[in-house]
Amino acid sequence: MNLSKKFEELVIKQLESFDCSMGVTHLVMYLASAKHGTKASFEMIGQWPKKDRLLISMEDDPSLKFSSPNRRWYPLQENDILLGVLRVETDLTGGDWPVSLDTRLKALSISLAKCVSIELERQNKNEEINYLKNQVNVIIHQLRNPLAALRTYAKLLIKRLGSDDDSIQLVERMIIEQQQINQYVDSFAQLNSPIQFPLEIGEERLLLPPNLDNKKEITVQSLLRPILERGKANAKLENRDWAEPSFWPDWTLSPLKAKYAVIAEIAANLLENAFKYAHKDAEIGLTITSKGLGIFDNGKKITKNENEKIFQKGFRGSAAKKKDGTGVGLFLARQLAQQIGGDLKLIENSSINHDEELKNLKKRNIFYLELPIKELHS
Structure with missing residues (x-):
């Protein structure tokens, strides 16, 4: 022994x-x-x-x-x-x-x-962990080749499309998504390195790959752009209205401290929920205020007695009963928001007692991610 x-x-x-x-x-x-x-x-x-x-x-x-x-x-x-x-x-x-x-x-x-x-x-x-790490290494090795091949085929397809700009734009979006998958693969590769667990964050979280390069400059805009592109594509596919910011305030364009990269994870989670649970013809979108982000949908209104319950771990609201899910998404999103000094709440009525910039946003459900704007930037 x-x-x-x-x-x-x-x-x-x-x-x-x-x-x-x-x-x-x-x-x-x-x-x-x-x-x-x-x-x-x-x-x-x-x-x-x-x-x-x-x-x-x-x-x-x-x-x-x-x-x-x-x-x-x-x-x-x-x-x-x-x-x-x-x-x-x-x-x-x-x-x-x-x-x-x-x-x-x-x-x-x-x-x-x-x-x-x-x-x-x-x-x-330890034996179980070592076995799983070896399996992860094998999977990572097997994934890299087809991912590289997808990128090669996409570039060849762009050459064949010639002047078909709309089709070329779709293929370029596929290349960007392939790069996102590469980031996931890189994050899996780091599992063999010593792991420092984040405080008070559950084992369920890995909605987006971490910011692997701490030297790379990031902004709120650069974090949200690929998420918004994905949302726009989903909305087009489902024939629903989509709304995104046309104006980006200064605080979204300034370099962020690395730990605030989780803003992307929270926003992606909220938009994923909106697409999953809002009815088919409901508008979905994201708006930016001077204090944070609002992710909204114009679907069925979340009932008053569920306003806080939906942030409890494992709770699933009435709109989610017949959908797949675990009931941890909003719980983790609020945890992440509070961990970086912000908060996440469902605004019941946007016309009173809330951010002035949300008063005219007549939507049924608005998840508001309030951020510590002064502390965000390096």
């Missing part, structure tokens, strides 16, 4: 804590091990006091061939599974061991058994 150094140190500390209490002279911990097709054995992994670093199995220790009234064995057991044993040697005579000593040794054996169980679980998880 490939034991971690921390586990071995913990075992030694546990054994040392007993010291020479109540006549105990020697403590030895063994782990059960058995290779396929061989007889089970018990390997020594730690002892007190430290005599040497030679750790031998129980079967190879000649001193254990004979029983002794000064020696007892305590099983290290998890449910019905024997994980190992604790050997205890004392200078007591006649085999008369105090009840208090026996109680303490039983407690020590239970504690050591828990340590072994946790270590085994850690090893199993």
Whole structure:
């Protein structure tokens, strides 16, 4: 068994804590091990006091061939599974061991058994993680070739289309989407690097690939452009009205700090929800104010009693009952907004108590992403 150094140190500390209490002279911990097709054995992994670093199995220790009234064995057991044993040697005579000593040794054996169980679980998880990482590497390797081929075929198609500008524009959009998929592939490739988990963000989030190049200058406009192009294409395909900004305020054109790239993730999530849940002829769009973004649809109005519930993890509103989904999108979007110092809310009535610039936006549902404008820029 490939034991971690921390586990071995913990075992030694546990054994040392007993010291020479109540006549105990020697403590030895063994782990059960058995290779396929061989007889089970018990390997020594730690002892007190430290005599040497030679750790031998129980079967190879000649001193254990004979029983002794000064020696007892305590099983290290998890449910019905024997994980190992604790050997205890004392200078007591006649085999008369105090009840208090026996109680303490039983407690020590239970504690050591828990340590072994946790270590085994850690090893199993590491094996699973390594297996999954290897599988991800294989998938990434297999994906890169067809993705490169798609780009090549798209460029060849552009050459053949000649002066058909409308068709060329569609193919160019396909190339941009292919580049987005490449970003996803790059983000998967980073899984083999040490992962620093973001605070208070659930394991479900990866709506868009992260900003992989922190040196690349980003703006709100550059983040939203590909999302708006995708929305425009969806609206055209579904024969619905689409609205997007014709004017970009200064705060959307200035370079952003890298951590605010999640604005794109929030906006993409909200637009995806709008296309999924609004009825077929409902207008969908995005507007920009001096304080943030409004993602709206003119579909069925979200009921008043669902205004806050839809931001709860796992809750699905009446419009989503017959649609696929997990009920985590709005929950994560609000978490991300609050993480960067903003907020996300559903505006019930845009004509009162809200951003002045939204008063004239007569839409049934407006999700307003309020942003810390002064803090956005580097």
